[in-house]
Amino acid sequence: MKLATIQEGNWPVAAVMVGDELLVLSGDHGDPQLAGFPSTVIGLLHDGPETMQRLADAIARLGNDKARLATLRAAGALRPYDEDLLLAPIPIPGTMFAAGLNYLDHLEEMGSPIPKEAYVFHKSVASITGPRSAIARPVGHTGMVDWEAELAVVIGVECHRVSEADALSYVAGYMVANDVSARDWLDPVFQNPGIMEPIVNWDRNMMGKSFPTFCPLGPVLVTADEIPDPQVLPISSRVNGSVMQESNTRLMIFSVAQIIAHLSRWYVLRPGDVILTGTPAGVGVGRTPRIFLQGGDVVEVEIQGLGRVVNSVQ
Template identity: 50%
Template sequence: MKLVRYGPKGAEKPGLIDAAGNLRDLSGEIDDIGGDVLSPDGLDRLRALDPESLPNVDGTPRLGPCVAGVSKIIAIGLNYVDHAAEVGAKLPKEPIVFMKATTSLSGPDDPIEIPRGSVQTDWEVELAVIIGTRAKYVTEATAMDHVAGYATANDVSERDFQLRRSGQWVKGKSHDSFCPLGPWLVTADEVPDPQALKIWSDLNGERQQDSSTEQLHFGVAQIVSHLSEFMTLLPGDVIVTGTPSGVGMGQEPPRFLRPGDVLEMEVEGLGRQRQVCEAAS
């Protein structure tokens, strides 16, 4: 299934995309895409519905982040072999973990805000993992049982804030609009191998990143199991798994986002995003 949240910011409704690509309203069946809805039983209940019996949503409404009730956004750094090489870093022995504020969540086509004082706002297309059931001290063998599905994400990063403003990376990762998520939450049964997906990004129509999740240094099961050693993962939690080479910081000379720039990006099968950059008000 492809699950979506549509409508004005802060007032999104749940929906799904049917086999013909039409948006169907789920608000008569569930309150939102989150919580118990993401459990195996909750998803099975949605699968049992006849999409044609659901109201069709006319037009092209705004899409919000594809999951609600997110308690935390956890990100993995330097997790692509090609990206580590482009920034001159060694591959880590275990996942590098940092957090993004939940207020950074935005819809897949919402504008990206260039923060006040920013000089190095950068893009990072990533595979996002959406947790479906509580996970604490889970093994790699059972980790995938806790995954509801996947989405395209953009781990927008202000490199100057991230690397030279002291403290943890979170300063450069958490501005409003710095985590566009969606358009869809694609359930895990439709993504048999999350480590075999094409992943790319374009800036102003020019290809920047062009890789595959085959390049992931730590795979999804490893990441979920590892994180569950240090924190309890809850339904709706979002894990962004790292970005391939082609980010602005890794180019020569470096290239960063400016108001008016247009980003497009996609993870194979998970839908495309498009964001226009604008100065933060």
């Protein structure tokens, strides 16, 4: 399935793709087979795999039933797919993590050593924005705003201390992400002026990834059954149509399964939690000369099978 979130009045509501249309799960459909589902994507996930399977079965039964489809259109429940109307599939997850330094070619462009285990940090859930929303460069930090094409993983079943072998069984699905970053504090880290200064500057570097609008997600949540192997996905980014990153998730140093197993050593991962999995080479700060996002730019991140997010820059 492909799950989406749209704005309905003052509230984000869940929708599921039916062919090239969106079936909204809130309100009265007049269709008893589609009644009783939670009205948000995170609600569906918290309800558990049984609810997700029941929804998938209901959509499969809907199929090409022209009479039912016509009734749903007339009720306003089945609508044309329009990415401009989409919010992030999970607008406010419980927790969002991000893996850094997870592609060898990105380590090379940044001059960083290969980590011995996955390096993962928190990214503010308040940074999440929609797949077509504008990225706002923060006042005082407009000069070094950068892009990072990333695969986002969504947890579907609560887990703690899981093995690498079992980790993917806890995944609900996958999304496209842009881990936008303000690089203002990065250079002092590599200048290494002492002990505490690099720690403080590295912490600020991480906080520079958490400004509002600094995490476009979407366009939809593609459930894990449609992506049997997350380690074979072409991933790319473009700025104003020019290719900046072009890689494949098979080049991750630590796989999706390894990252989940690593995080679960400490954290209880819950349905709807989001994990970004790192970016390949081609970010602006790693180029010579450096390139950063300017007002009026358009940045795109695309992953095969998942779609793309396209965001203008303010």
